[in-house]
Structure formats: C-alpha cells, structure tokens
Amino acid sequence: MSTTELNRQGRIAVISINNPPVNALSHSVRSGLMQCLQQLADDHDLDAAVVHCIGRTFCAGADIREFGRPPQQPFLPELVLALDASAKPVVAALHGTALGGGLEVAMGCHYRVAAKSAKVGLPEVLLGLLPGAGGTQLLPRLIGAEAALDVILDGKPRNVADPSIKGLIDAIADDDDLLASAVRFATEVAGKPVQRCSDRSVAAVDADYFEQRRSAIAKRTRGLISPKKIIDCVQAATTSSFAEGMRLEREAFLECQSSSQSAGLRHAFFAERTASKVPNLNAEVTARTLEQIVVIGAGTMGAGIAHNCLTAGYRVRLLDKDADGVARGDATVRRLMQGGVDRGKLTTAAADACLARFETSDDLTAVSDADLVIEAVFENMAVKQQVFRGLGEHCKPGAILASNTSTLDVDAIAAASGRAGDVIGMHFFSPAHIMRLLEIVRGRETADDVLATSIAFAKALGKIGVVVGNCYGFVGNRMLYSYGRENQMLLLEGAAPEVIDRVLQDWGMAMGPNAVNDLAGMDIGYKARKERKDRPDDPRFYRVADVLVEKGWLGQKTGRGTYLYPDGSRTPVPDPEVQALINAEAARLGIEQREISEQEIIERCIYGLIIEGARILEDKIAYRASDIDVVWTNGYGFPKYRGGPMHYADQVGLDKVYARICEFCERFGDTYWKPPALLAELAKNGGKFSDLG
Numbered sequence: 001m002s003t004t005e006l007n008r009q010g011r012i013a014v015i016s017i018n019n020p021p022v023n024a025l026s027h028s029v030r031s032g033l034m035q036c037l038q039q040l041a042d043d044h045d046l047d048a049a050v051v052h053c054i055g056r057t058f059c060a061g062a063d064i065r066e067f068g069r070p071p072q073q074p075f076l077p078e079l080v081l082a083l084d085a086s087a088k089p090v091v092a093a094l095h096g097t098a099l100g101g102g103l104e105v106a107m108g109c110h111y112r113v114a115a116k117s118a119k120v121g122l123p124e125v126l127l128g129l130l131p132g133a134g135g136t137q138l139l140p141r142l143i144g145a146e147a148a149l150d151v152i153l154d155g156k157p158r159n160v161a162d163p164s165i166k167g168l169i170d171a172i173a174d175d176d177d178l179l180a181s182a183v184r185f186a187t188e189v190a191g192k193p194v195q196r197c198s199d200r201s202v203a204a205v206d207a208d209y210f211e212q213r214r215s216a217i218a219k220r221t222r223g224l225i226s227p228k229k230i231i232d233c234v235q236a237a238t239t240s241s242f243a244e245g246m247r248l249e250r251e252a253f254l255e256c257q258s259s260s261q262s263a264g265l266r267h268a269f270f271a272e273r274t275a276s277k278v279p280n281l282n283a284e285v286t287a288r289t290l291e292q293i294v295v296i297g298a299g300t301m302g303a304g305i306a307h308n309c310l311t312a313g314y315r316v317r318l319l320d321k322d323a324d325g326v327a328r329g330d331a332t333v334r335r336l337m338q339g340g341v342d343r344g345k346l347t348t349a350a351a352d353a354c355l356a357r358f359e360t361s362d363d364l365t366a367v368s369d370a371d372l373v374i375e376a377v378f379e380n381m382a383v384k385q386q387v388f389r390g391l392g393e394h395c396k397p398g399a400i401l402a403s404n405t406s407t408l409d410v411d412a413i414a415a416a417s418g419r420a421g422d423v424i425g426m427h428f429f430s431p432a433h434i435m436r437l438l439e440i441v442r443g444r445e446t447a448d449d450v451l452a453t454s455i456a457f458a459k460a461l462g463k464i465g466v467v468v469g470n471c472y473g474f475v476g477n478r479m480l481y482s483y484g485r486e487n488q489m490l491l492l493e494g495a496a497p498e499v500i501d502r503v504l505q506d507w508g509m510a511m512g513p514n515a516v517n518d519l520a521g522m523d524i525g526y527k528a529r530k531e532r533k534d535r536p537d538d539p540r541f542y543r544v545a546d547v548l549v550e551k552g553w554l555g556q557k558t559g560r561g562t563y564l565y566p567d568g569s570r571t572p573v574p575d576p577e578v579q580a581l582i583n584a585e586a587a588r589l590g591i592e593q594r595e596i597s598e599q600e601i602i603e604r605c606i607y608g609l610i611i612e613g614a615r616i617l618e619d620k621i622a623y624r625a626s627d628i629d630v631v632w633t634n635g636y637g638f639p640k641y642r643g644g645p646m647h648y649a650d651q652v653g654l655d656k657v658y659a660r661i662c663e664f665c666e667r668f669g670d671t672y673w674k675p676p677a678l679l680a681e682l683a684k685n686g687g688k689f690s691d692l693g
C-alpha cells in the first residue's frame with residue numbers, strides 16, 4: 001500500500017495513513033492526503049471523511065529527517081489549511097500519540113475522536129521549534145490561550161481525557177472501537193455545516209499575562225529562542241486574525257528551524273535513539289529474563305537504583321553488610337517512594353505495590369535467586385573484586401552480574417567472578433532514580449545476550465542506555481577529567497571560580513564546574529584520582545581541589561568547598577580565603593597569573609572535552625560520536641541545544657577546532673593538548689565526527 005489510501009464505507013471516505021514506524025508526515029503522506037481531500041471534494045457519493053492511521057500510533061509529527069533537506073510541497077501548513085477548508089466534514093481518529101504536526105493535522109480536521117488510551121501533545125519546543133502548521137493558532141481556539149501555552153511550552157503529551165485540554169477532543173472511544181466510532185461520528189455530522197477551527201475566536205487575554213510568561217520562561221530556558229517565539233505566536237492568536245497569526249507562526253517556525261539550537265536538539269533526538277543500536281551485536285540473541293534483582297550496597301546510589309528498579313516493576317532485594325547499612329537503605333527507598341507520591345509521579349497504591357516487591361538483607365550471600373545483581377559498593381577495586389568473587393560463588397548460573405563502577409576496569413572486576421561472560425558495567429548517574437543516562441560498559445568477555453539484556457533493561461528503567469567500551473572512566477568520566485583539569489588549570493592561571501562558572505553557565509552548561517564539584521562533594525573525585533594508576537599526573541592538575549579536600553572543605557556538605565555556603569544555604573558565595581589559597585598555590589608552582597578572556601575559558605574547557613572525545617573514538621571506546629554526545633547531554637549538563645561536544649565541534653568546523661588545539665599544544669605543552677591523529681585527519685579533509693558513522 002502507498003502511504004495514504006482512500007476507501008469507502010458507504011458514503012464515508014476512510015483515509016488511511018500508513019508510514020511506519022510512527023506515521024510521520026513525510027512528503028508522500030502530505031501529497032497523498034492532499035489527493036485524498038481532492039477526491040473527497042470531487043466525489044458526489046462521499047459526504048464526509050475519517051482520517052486514521054495504521055500501526056501503533058496516529059501521526060507523531062512532521063518527518064524530522066526531512067528538516068535538513070530542501071523542502072518539498074505541499075508544506076504541512078498548506079495541508080492543515082486544506083483540511084480546515086474542506087466543505088465536507090473531516091473527522092480525525094486518534095490513537096497512540098498524536099504529536100506535533102500530527103495533532104495539527106487533527107486540529108485541521110473538523111472533529112477529533114480519540115481512543116481512551118491516546119495521548120496528544122505539541123513537543124516541537126523540545127526540538128527547538130514551535131508548532132509550525134497552525135498549532136499556535138488552532139489550539140488557543142479550541143482550549144483557550146492560557147491552556148494552549150501550557151501545552152506548547154512544556155511539550156509534554158497529555159491524556160485525551162485530561163481536563164486541561166477540554167475542548168480539543170469531541171468524543172472518546174474504546175480502543176478497539178476507534179475507527180468504527182469515528183465512522184459513526186462522521187455519518188452523524190455528514191451533510192451538516194462544517195465547524196472550522198479557523199472560524200472560532202479566541203477569548204481575550206491580558207497582555208500582562210504574556211509578559212509574565214515571558215519573564216518566567218526566560219529564567220527557565222536560558223538562551224533558548226523557541227519558547228519566546230511560542231509566546232509571541234500564541235499572543236498573536238488572541239490579537240490578530242487567523243491569517244495574520246498563521247503568517248507570523250510560519251516566519252517564527254522557519255527562523256527556529258534554521259537555528260543551530262534546533263539542529264542541536266534534532267541531533268540529540270536521533271542520537272538518543274541510535275545509541276541503543278550496537279553495530280557488532282549479534283541480532284539473533286535473545287535477552288535473558290529478569291524478575292528478581294539484587295542491589296548490593298545500600299548507600300544513596302544503591303537505594304536510588306533499587307527505587308528505579310521497583311518503579312519499573314521488578315522484585316528487588318537491597319543488601320548491605322550490616323543492619324545499620326540496611327536500615328539506612330530501606331529508609332532511603334521509602335523516602336524516595338514517598339517523594340514520588342508527593343510530587344504526583346506515583347499513586348499511593350502504586351508506591352505500596354512497589355514496596356510489596358521490596359526486601360532488604362544484611363547477608364551479602366543472599367543472591368542465589370537473583371537474575372541480575374547490581375553492585376553499588378565503594379569505588380575501590382579490591383572491595384569490588386571481593387564482592388564479585390562472592391557473586392561468582394553464590395549466584396545461580398545465567399545470572400547477570402553488573403558493576404556500577406564509574407571509573408574502574410570492568411575486565412579486572414569481571415575476572416574476580418570467574419564468569420566474565422556474565423559481567424557488565426552499568427554506570428548509573430546520581431540521583432539514580434532521576435538521571436536518565438546509563439553507561440553500559442561492555443567488557444572484553446561480556447556475552448552478547450548479557451549486553452542485549454542490559455540494553456533492554458535500560459529501556460525498561462526508562463533510561464537511555466549508551467554502550468561504551470572499557471577504559472578508565474569510560475566515556476563520561478574520562479572526558480570529565482579533561483574538562484575538570486582545564487577548569488583547575490584556569491583557576492591557577494588567574495580565572496576566579498565564580499567567573500569560570502558564570503562563563504560556562506552562560507554558554508549553556510547546566511552548572512559551572514566549581515559549583516558542580518561542591519554539589520557532588522570534592523572527596524569523590526579526590527579518592528578516584530588517588531586510585532588512578534594509569535597515567536602520570538602533573539603536580540599542577542587538580543592541585544586546587546586536592547588542597548581544599550585536604551583542608552576538609554569538601555563542598556556543600558561541609559558548608560564550604562570552592563565556595564562558602566553560609567548557614568546551610570545551597571547558594572555558592574565566593575570565598576576570599578579560597579582565592580588566596582589558589583593564588584598561593586599558583587605562586588608556589590611558578591604559574592604567573594593573568595587576565596583570561598571568556599573565550600579562552602570556554603575553549604579550554606569545551607575543547608578539552610572534544611579532544612578527549614576524539615581520543616575515545618580513536619580508541620574505539622564509543623561506537624560513534626553521537627553516543628558521546630548522548631552521554632554528555634544526559635549525564636553532565638552539556639546543553640542539548642548545542643547537540644553535545646562532538647556535534648558542537650562539527651558545527652564550529654573541525655579545521656577551526658584543530659587549529660585552536662594546536663595553539664594550546666604550543667602554549668601549554670603536548671601532554672594533554674597533542675591533537676589526536678583522527679582529529680588532524682578529519683580537519684585536513686574537511687570531515688566531521690558525524691561522518692564516522
């Protein structure tokens with residue numbers, strides 16, 4: 001079948017869209033729908049039409065893959081206007097997720113019948129866009145401007161029965177009766193005058209309301225263009241004609257679409273979906289069954305992992321070595337569960353059901369029925385190897401043994417178990433029940449079905465699993481070391497912590513590196529550096545952090561770190577004593593302090609990341625540059641609208657990045673700034689990291 005087809009049910013035209021996997025509104029769908037509408041208009045034996053989709057969902061929006069290519073008519077807004085203008089009633093039958101352009105098509109139709117389980121939303125903002133096929137003009141006409149703004153600004157799908165979108169859906173049908181219900185609906189309205197959404201008026205809204213939304217959104221979405229434009233367009237829906245609103249929306253949409261922000265967010269969208277596809281994984285393998293999970297180590301991380309597994313539906317046992325540890329972990333899991341209820345993420349009944357599947361034990365050998373064990377003990381090789389020796393002894397055959405190490409050699413941990421094929425790294429990020437990233441570390445001997453199970457497990461937890469190779473710090477923390485090193489060097493060279501943090505935050509990082517260190521606790525990195533044996537260290541690197549840790553100034557938890565946190569506050573206050581300490585260290589190390597430009601701060605830190613990313617690709621620790629981007633945008637606060645460090649480097653141009661890195665190599669020595677051959681090669685040939693596949 002072509003992507004669209006018109007069939008008759010009596011005098012009703014049933015227009016089917018079939019463009020798997022998500023019925024995106026590709027060129028063939030748009031032109032096919034236009035032809036169907038013409039047929040509807042021309043055929044005197046047809047009185048009305050139903051538009052529905054084959055497969056798992058109604059249209060999930062415009063075809064995002066087409067955005068980078070030359071546009072082809074008919075454009076989506078033309079299609080929506082043609083639906084709206086049809087003289088014969090058109091009914092949309094919604095199931096799955098009617099999103100973005102899909103919902104706009106539905107709003108172009110005169111009526112919407114939805115399956116009970118269907119969801120609707122306008123997620124364009126998450127791609128740095130705005131609804132560009134009439135969404136900013138049509139939705140306010142159906143549900144009011146204020147409610148429409150909520151839907152368009154947060155981009156989240158809503159259940160069709162959600163009272164906040166009252167007016168959007170005309171009828172709700174049982175899932176298995178959707179098409180028949182929509183045809184009945186069409187039969188009832190056939191021959192009656194059509195109700196065009198474009199003819200409706202929008203209730204007036206005070207201009208102050210939009211001003212307030214503008215200032216609130218500016219704080220929340222620092223630097224993003226599309227949210228501001230969304231507010232402009234929705235306001236225009238309340239003040240201008242439909243035609244003028246559509247014109248303004250089109251202009252704003254095209255501006256957002258051609259922005260580097262949208263390019264970055266679209267890259268991030270596809271990168272996240274590509275990450276789970278492992279090039280050299282045997283596609284025939286069957287995942288192992290997971291029902292009982294045991295988490296070893298009831299600290300904050302272990303409890304967060306346990307909570308995450310419980311809410312995903314698994315049976316979970318949390319182990320620690322003594323009653324105190326167990327009691328602490330038990331209390332944390334219950335507190336997190338209650339937090340979920342308080343924030344409306346879980347119902348009380350769902351939380352109770354989770355806790356009914358939860359138990360604790362102080363017997364570290366209580367793993368014999370586990371399908372998956374996740375070790376989350378202290379980050380120390382000897383301790384982890386001891387745990388894995390025990391797991392090798394007590395686990396049933398076929399159990400998967402995962403280590404939540406954030407830096408250590410997974411092969412060395414695996415070797416201790418005596419069953420390395422069953423061992424894998426699962427690096428969770430803190431807080432584990434919230435952070436979406438999971439680095440899945442494939443050891444030298446990890447079996448294919450263990451890897452396939454881990455990828456499926458990440459998905460079941462609602463996480464983005466990125467498969468990486470085994471090396472110190474894997475992808476994320478290996479690159480963090482370079483980023484942090486440049487931050488620390490800049491401190492010694494004369495940039496104040498609050499200046500570095502402000503510059504990088506203004507550039508888009510969620511937080512500055514010094515504030516992050518204080519939040520995480522500087523002792524964590526300190527211990528990891530002391531454990532690290534694989535590269536010779538320069539006495540200047542991380543000197544400031546080491547001095548602070550040795551003074552007991554660990555960050556927020558001790559009331560001071562790089563910054564002061566007076567009276568238990570979480571707001572960093574610059575500390576003159578720390579600055580004096582940095583100056584003294586610089587003098588002791590013979591580093592002359594100087595004025596450092598904002599551009600240098602950005603380039604030193606971000607190019608520090610990029611150069612390590614290039615080495616990671618060269619070492620084949622990541623399968624593709626986009627996997628590195630997924631790790632950094634989801635685990636380390638790298639701005640998604642910049643796509644990730646490797647996408648950003650491609651955008652800047654690798655020739656420019658390479659030239660600057662060569663300059664840094666001249667100025668600061670070649671220990672860390674020597675450009676990797678891969679980068680030199682790509683820069684010379686006008687290549688991009690994304691060309692590497």
Ligand code: 3H9
Binds near residue numbers: 133
């Ligand atoms: C828009 O509509 C603009 C208009 O307002 C104006 C235009 C003028 N296009 O996520 P999944 C692919 S902007 C192309 O794994 P799930 C996806 O890459 C658009 N491809 O499945 C993947 O491919 P592959 C506004 C798309 O079940 C496959 O489909 N709409 C699109 O977990 C399966 O996806 C959105 O932003 C697309 N629009 O989730 C909705 N969508 O198999 C974006 C998906 O090769 N989509 N693909 O890796 C989603 O949120 C989720 O995909 C959805 C399904 C919830 C639909």
